[in-house]
Amino acid sequence: MIEAVDLHVRAAPGERMLIEAMSLRVGAGEVVAVAGPNGAGKSTLLRALAGELRPSAGVAAVCGVPAADWPPRLLARRRAVVSQAVELAFPLTAAEVVALGRLPWHGASGGGAARDAAAVAAALERAGVAHLARRAYATLSGGERQRVQIARALAQLDGAEPPTALLLDEPTASLDAAHRAGLLVTLRGLAAAGTAVLVVLHDLNEAAFVADRVALLSAGRLAACGPPAAVLRPAALAALYGIPFRGRPGDGLLPDFAAAAATPTHRRR
Amino acid sequence: MDGSGLRPLAGAAPPATRIRGGRLAALGLGGLVLALLAGALLGPAGVSAAGLLATLAEALGLAPLPEQHARDAAVLGVVRAPRVLLAAMLGAGLAVAGAAMQGLFRNPLADPGLIGVSAGAALAAVAAIVLGPGLFGAAAGLLGLWLLPVAAFAGGLGATLLITRLATRQGVTGVATLLLAGIAVNALCGALTGLLVFAADDRQVRDITFWTLGSLGGARWPQLPVAALLVLLPALLALALARPLNALVLGEREAFHLGIRVETAKRWAVLLAAIAVSAGVALAGLVGFVGLVVPHLVRLAFGADHRIVLPGSAVLGAALMVLADLAARSLAAPAELPVGVVTALVGAPFFLWLLHRRGGAP
Structure with missing residues (x-):
């Protein structure tokens, strides 16, 4: 369970506000997609909920406890984060990267090497990267790396005591269509097993497919939040992004690039 | 690294790997013992194996x-045993400090020199040599022969603390700022050292x-007790940083996501490396390239898992330093080459080869 209550986050003390008066709740078993224009505060919201950034006011909580108050290791046994484009400092294999997801469990009761190995193998399988296990991470394509990072997060939450939370920042960005579909199905599966999933997505059709609710962010504030069919309406999106949209949520909702090109006065961000 | 084997990291170790780890440890320690024996027996004044055994038997009563x-x-x-043991501890300390700095800076070409240890220690040591009793007065009389090492230790630690303080804002130490502050403080220490050398007499x-x-x-x-306390002990304590350093391979944010207290780990890494290297410089002068090259060798051979890189660097660093010192006192016998010259002669070309290899990599 992840929750933001009247959340305010500043870039630094005394500097400009990145997130203002935002309240959002992702319950156990729920998938909430976060969308919005560049710079709207999507990644900042995710980082605050992950416990990386301390709110300047309000609360960002995981399982009812402010994320910044959790002992880091215990928090890591409840919530995993998939960031964008992780680069390694030293050469590791894909399996070694996934095994890092077991770090929070070292010294935990019921842990142990065999348990970790099983969790790593299951995560590799589930993220569709078992065949890449022995490959050097640096030699993988962007999409393959992304799937390895997703496997690492799955390994981290393997055996975690529910409720758990998974936060993903544009996880589909470098994936092909088939792997996007695979990832979205995996996220639904995790939610069905009781995980609260918060996922930043740019593709509104993906959001419409995977999310129980969609949160639209604009200039650091929550512009709209609700079921995809209610929130992802072309008129509202046009107002948010400053570019015309056509189609219906979940059925070919697209920015109308041709119309945007024809009206050069649209609000570019 | 080479994909030749699945090297489970971070505890996903099936029983077979534990055995492999045991074999690695046996191999490393065996090599170290051989190096120590070579260091003790060989050299300008040779010692027979029988002589060594007899001496050990007598020492043990x-x-x-x-x-x-x-x-x-x-x-x-009188000379050989303390020399070989000091070399081993120094090599272990420098190599582990190098491995810790490379992990912390997330850069395989990092070196304890980056955080000002060597430059600060050198400035203080040169000040002690040039200004000596004039500046340190009563302290010089009290410390006697220990003036130079104490000054070098304080200088190295002082420069590191200054750099760390400069790079820390609101409890967060920026690694990039640490690097830049290190460059500036290194340059300043170098300039001041140059001034002192300018003012120094020929002797x-x-x-x-x-x-x-x-x-x-x-x-x-x-x-030796000083080296054990200030070089070897910090190196052994730094072995406990393997988990945080493994997580840092992914990045600072990801390490936090994995439950690591990143700032605490950074502070310990810098502090332990600064103590070990300052004390090493204090006891044996500037010995370069061990901290840079040894962790590389271990990574090339056994992969990038810090649970192997850190202890492996300690053992290999110790063995290589003993052998480098053996070469230093044997090659130009009866004269002695400075051991720093030997390590740089071997280490610098290797470093260049690494740069070349990295440059050619995708």
């Missing part, structure tokens, strides 16, 4: 020393040069 081994016992007891310049090149020639028993 097992048997009186036979007449014919008296010379061997003297060589071992002092010779002392400075000799000290700068590094040597284990002055190793005696009283230095």
Whole structure:
């Protein structure tokens, strides 16, 4: 369970506000997609909920406890984060990267090497990267790396005591269509097993497919939040992004690039 | 690294790997013992194996020393044993400090010199040589021969603390700022050292040069407890940083996501490396490239898991330093090469090869 209550986050003390008066709740078993224009505060919201950034006011909580108050290791046994484009400092294999997801469990009761190995193998399988296990991470394509990072997060939450939370920042960005579909199905599966999933997505059709609710962010504030069919309406999106949209949520909702090109006065961000 | 084997990281170790780990440890320690034996037996004043055994037996109170081994016992007891042991501890300390800095900076080409240890220690040591009793007055009289090492230790630690303080804002130490502050403080220390050298007389310049090149020639028993406490112990404590350093391979944010207290780990890594390297410089002068090259060798051979890189660097660093010192006192016998010259002669070309190899990599 992840929750933001009247959340305010500043870039630094005394500097400009990145997130203002935002309240959002992702319950156990729920998938909430976060969308919005560049710079709207999507990644900042995710980082605050992950416990990386301390709110300047309000609360960002995981399982009812402010994320910044959790002992880091215990928090890591409840919530995993998939960031964008992780680069390694030293050469590791894909399996070694996934095994890092077991770090929070070292010294935990019921842990142990065999348990970790099983969790790593299951995560590799589930993220569709078992065949890449022995490959050097640096030699993988962007999409393959992304799937390895997703496997690492799955390994981290393997055996975690529910409720758990998974936060993903544009996880589909470098994936092909088939792997996007695979990832979205995996996220639904995790939610069905009781995980609260918060996922930043740019593709509104993906959001419409995977999310129980969609949160639209604009200039650091929550512009709209609700079921995809209610929130992802072309008129509202046009107002948010400053570019015309056509189609219906979940059925070919697209920015109308041709119309945007024809009206050069649209609000570019 | 080469994909030749699945090296489970971070505890996903099936039982087979534990055995492999045991074999690795046996291999490393065996190599270290061989290096220590070579260091003790070989050199300008050779010692026979029988002499070594007889000396050990006498030291342990097992048997009186036979007449014919008296010379061997003297060589071992007075100079050879403390020298070899100091070399081993120094090598272990420098190599582990290098591995920790590379992990912390997330850069395989990092070196403890980056955080100002060597430059700060050198400035203080040169100040002690040039200004000596004039500046330090009563302290110089009190410390006597220990003036230079104490000054070097304080200088190295002081420069590191200054750099760390400069790079820390609101409890967060920026690694990029740490690097830049290190460059500036290194340059400042270098300039001040240059001023002192300019003011020094000929004898002092010779002392400075000799000290700068590094040597284990002055190793005696009283230095060993100091080395054990300030070089070896920090290196052993740094072995506990393997988990946080493994997580940092992914990045600082990801390490936090994995439950690591990143700032705490950074502070410990910098502090332990600064103590070990400052004390090493204080005891043996500037010995370069061990901290840079040894962790690389371990990574090339056994992968990037810090649970292997850190202890592996300790063992390999110790063995290589003993052998480098053996070469330093054997190659130009009866004269002695500075050991820093030997490590740089071997280490610098290797470093260049690494740069070339990295440059050619995708």
